[in-house]
Amino acid sequence: MEAVLEFEKPIAELESKIRELKRLSDGGGVNVVGEVARLEGKLEQLLRQTYKDLNPWQKTQVARHQRRPHWSDYLAGLFTDYTPLAGDRGFGDDQAILGGLARFRDEAVMVIGHEKGRDTETRLKHNFGMARPEGYRKAVRLMELADRFRLPLITLVDTAGAYPGVGAEERGQAEAIARSTEACLNLGVPLISCIVGEGGSGGAVALAAGNRVLMFEHAIYSVISPEGCASILWRSPDFAEEAATALKLTAQDLKRLKVIDDIVAEPLGGAHRDAAKAIDRLGAGIAAALDSLAGKSPDVLRDERRRKFLTLGTAGVA
Template sequence: MHLEFEKPIVELESKLADMKLLAQQSDVDVSAAITKLEEKIVKLKEDTFENLTRWQKVQLSRHPERPYTLDYIYEISDDFIELHGDRTVKDDKAMVGGFAKVEGLSVMIIGQQKGRNTKQRQERNFGMANPEGYRKALRLMKLAEKFNTPVITLIDTPGAFPGIEAEERGQGEAIARNLKEMMTLTVPIVSVVIGEGASGGALGIAIADKVLMMENTWYSVISPESCSSILWRSWDYKEQAAEALKLTAKDMLQHKLIDGIIKEPLGGAHTDMKAASKELKKEVVKHIKNLEKLSVEKRIAERIDKFSNMGVVA
């Protein structure tokens, strides 16, 4: 699948493949033409992805080939041991987590997981966690605290599950409890938005010492479609809504709502998962090592101040 703004690039890449095939199957020297076309493709990619609109960034964050939480976990860590269940209701497969080793550091990694095909999407509930998912996440964080292990959270959700059964089991309470408990967790916490970061569903695992966003992701109180449907009674204005929401990584950094942006390969994380994972691992490890140098009291105080200073009070 290719997004609309990717099609000119795909067409040139197809021509390049044909040209390389011609070079293999004949004695015609087309090396100069190949080099020129390769340079043209790189330039087109740079121009295209440097000037993406906010709505195009949203589209890129949802690319079906984009790496999900488990993809990153298996790429950046060793000896991942997935843990299950909230010890109250059930195991929510939209939320995954467990102990792992990252660059020799013992960590607890937690994140929302989407599915690749219809069956997986149903099983993972499209990455929308129920209350038991947030309670599982908190249980794992408390376990990490018990063993003095840093926590990494990977955020990729269109929001917490809004179903009646989720509300009956206390969706709002579960997320609110996570916000409260994460604020004073004694171990370092680093959160990374790797795809969609929507509403309280994202915030429920995003209270951290350092909050990072990958380059082509978004983070907002509401999705552009939902915002459009509320303001204009239609999804047709989602592009205008995305512009108004200012939800990209650059916007979030400018407003001091995040602490850094993780660079993605040209064309997006889905074009080179290993390179994207390498950057993510480098940034996460760097921040964890810096946070471990601080005392528990100072780390918690700075975390509280960080979130207390957000927003404007009239």
């Protein structure tokens, strides 16, 4: 049975009551239409109130929700004619970062993103979305292909961070992440980066140094996970909630700090409650971002992107 987030328990209880009443009504002999309508109105009000006031730790939990849309959902909902491209031409094919050629609203593009997996089998296959060096080297290869063939690049970021295992370090994890970030900055084509769930550490930045950075309303984006930050500062992951607040990892904080460009509104109650609507809204955001960059030369795109990231954090500095 799917775990219910602590702050969502009153919502889950009300949803359970509604389901039970509908079941009784379907069985015949009981007219509960009025009561169901009343409870559904109460549910909508509760969802609005709850999700209006989420704190950073609660948003972290929503960003990690197992029913949020995944890579495969975005591919099915936003892209057509997808042709996957595999391997880094050096070591192997990482399954945490996937990508290939596709069409977005009839325009040829390159799309790259993280896949966390949906159940035990696929999570192990995709290493929970934590890429190894060959994943970032594959991403660089696809970025260079996009640049060569003048294809806009769209990236979908959803990772707790790069894989920290010994083998990954032996194969040059830090260098691979740096090269991927550098490749983003060097592109002469539009790069639209979308933080759709977790944007963790350099493992996220390596795909997110875009001309436009979009972020879902309840996604998170930070230099380290709240648990990792708490383990360093307080020497205990028990302080993760405090760390989440201090990290300024919410879309609202990051928009204010100009780390991201636009916030994509999620359906009432989060993307996990209506994946199709969330995907449609992201598609509209991507289309608007691409339109805003249309006609710009490679040099202008490259220069704007570099200046965007080089000036982060310099506000008010003499």
